[in-house]
Amino acid sequence: MSQEIEIEFKNLLTYEEFLQLISAFEVQKSDFNEQTNYYFDTEDFQLKNHKSALRIRYKKNTYTLTLKQQFDKHILETHQTIDNDIFPKVLSGMPLPEGEVTEEIRKLKIDTSEIKFLGELTTNRVELPYREGLLVLDENHYLGKIDYELEYESADYKKGQQNFLELLESKNIPVRETKSKIHRFFAEKAAKI
Known part of the structure; x- marks a missing residue:
């Protein structure tokens, strides 16, 4: 089974803060890569009610099915690669492929x-x-909205948190409570209903 514990810190950014970090880290437009998350749940949000989330991510010509589950302060991720020919069928309502997820x-x-x-x-x-x-800089597009986010992944919670907070402070970026992308997506979807 392909599982991992994700230790990640995140902070929403203003567009100006996003540009500031791009400049500070000398990022070029060509350094960015596109990926798309396709989100799934039951109609009555059973996964969400279990503090879990399900997505298929398309990145570098590969589709990966991932179940994210709350695990202490972290996230337990279970991954499973799915065939390119299965993906459109799953989007159209075919059951998920059998496997670890x-x-x-x-x-x-x-x-x-x-x-x-x-x-x-x-x-x-x-x-x-x-x-x-x-360190991850994201520009996210969903449901007609764009937001900007800074993430930091670390193998050690305490050291990672310290590094992340020091970076924010050094760039005069306020700490903002930041929900996951899937939470923000569903909040925006609910607001449009």
Whole structure:
């Protein structure tokens, strides 16, 4: 089974702060890569109610099905690659392909046949090594909205948090409570109903 614990810190940015960081880290437009997240849940949000999220990410010609589950202060991710020819069928309502992800969903007592495609979010992303971790700048497009986000991934929670907060302070960027992309996507979707 392909599982990992994700230790990640995130902060929403204004457009001006996003540009400031691009300049500070000498990022070029050509450094950005596009990826798209396709989000899934049941109609009554059973995954969300279990503090879980399900997506298929298309990145570098590969589709990866990922279940994210709350695990202490972190996120437990279960990954499964899916074939390119299966992806459009899943978007159209075919059940999820069997594997590690569906096994974990069944442990939550959720019928995988009830899971449906609910929408997508496209990200222009640049990843930079930074102080024993990975710094990520994202420009996210979803439901007619654009937001900007800084993420920092680290192998160590305390050291990662310190590095992240020091970076924000050094650039005069206020700490903002930042929900995950899928939370922001669903909040925007609910606001449009």
